[in-house]
Structures are given as structure tokens and as C-alpha cells.
Amino acid sequence: MPISANPDPRSFPAPREGFVVTHLLIVADQDRSREFYRAVLGAEVVRERDPVALRLSNTWLILNVGGGPTDDKPDVIAAPPQSAHVLTSALNIRVADIQAVYREWKARGAEFLTEPKDRGSEIRCYMKDPDGHIIEVGQSTGILRQQA
Structure with a gap:
């Protein structure tokens, strides 16, 4: 785009x-x-x-x-993740078809930690952006069945 x-x-x-x-x-x-x-x-x-x-x-x-600190956050330093192995927050993307999204984004260059895993109430996997920010990609499954 x-x-x-x-x-x-x-x-x-x-x-x-x-x-x-x-x-x-x-x-x-x-x-x-x-x-x-x-x-x-x-x-x-x-x-x-x-x-x-x-x-x-x-x-x-x-x-x-x-x-470094600014006048509106005087004691705070902003920095990208220091370790790709420590999760402090994650962008969470919910999708309709995780298998299709996994294939498409992997083909576009996404680095996934594993393939999608079925957890019962959801199917999910994780990927990293270039700085190591973790992005959870998930598809709700059991949660929708439980509410019906």
C-alpha cells in the first residue's frame, strides 16, 4: 500500500x-x-x-x-526490547482463519516461533517484528462454542 x-x-x-x-x-x-x-x-x-x-x-x-526522559515523563527512558526472550507486552491479532493467515504472512517474511497450536478455546501462534516485539496471532474456537 x-x-x-x-x-x-x-x-x-x-x-x-x-x-x-x-x-x-x-x-x-x-x-x-x-x-x-x-x-x-x-x-x-x-x-x-x-x-x-x-x-x-x-x-x-x-x-x-x-x-531519554522528557519533561512529561522525567524518569522514563523509551527503548526497544532488550531481549527477544522476555515478554512484557504483546500485540494480539485475532483472525478468522489462522492457517490461511499463517501461510500468507510467512510467505511475506514473517518469523513465527512455531506453527499454530490448538489450545482448545483458541488456536494461536507467535511471531516477531524486526525489533523482537512479540505478536500473538490467534483464532477463537472454543470460546465461541461455549457462548452459543
Whole structure:
């Protein structure tokens, strides 16, 4: 998808009332991460950088580089994951057909930790973005049967 040089203001996460939830990821390289989410997951690039703003299906991702404290977070340093083996948060993507999504995204270059695993109430697997952020990809199965 092309980068929107002048995005429609209605497509940017700036509500006139209420609120919108976005997910901020601190990344090492905005261009590399933007291209991963665009090319592999099909995100629409709304803002190219500083920070990157992406529309991903029915949600928003903001990608920004790390940095030192600022006046509104004086004791906080922003940094990408220091270890791909420590999970502190995860983007969770729910899909209708996990097997099809797994094949499609793997063909586009996604690095999955394992193939999808059936857990009874869901089928899920995990992938990593270029900085090692974990992304859970899951399909609800048993939860839907239990509610029926």
C-alpha cells in the first residue's frame, strides 16, 4: 500500500469526542519496522515517520524510536526490547482463519516461533517484528462454542 503523504484527517487517530486506543512500539529503526508492518501485515501508512502512524485493520500502531526522559515523563527512558526472550507486552491479532493467515504472512517474511497450536478455546501462534516485539496471532474456537 502506498504511503499517504497527506492523509485524510478522518483516517488519523484523533477523535473529536471519546477516545481511540493506539499501541505504541519503541523500535530501533522506524523505516525497517514501518516496512515490516506494511509489507507483512498490510498496514496502511498514515504518517511515514517521527513517529510512524499505521492503520492496521481496525486499530492503530505508532512506531517511534527510543530516547531519554522528557519533561512529561522525567524518569522514563523509551527503548526497544532488550531481549527477544522476555515478554512484557504483546500485540494480539485475532483472525478468522489462522492457517490461511499463517501461510500468507510467512510467505511475506514473517518469523513465527512455531506453527499454530490448538489450545482448545483458541488456536494461536507467535511471531516477531524486526525489533523482537512479540505478536500473538490467534483464532477463537472454543470460546465461541461455549457462548452459543
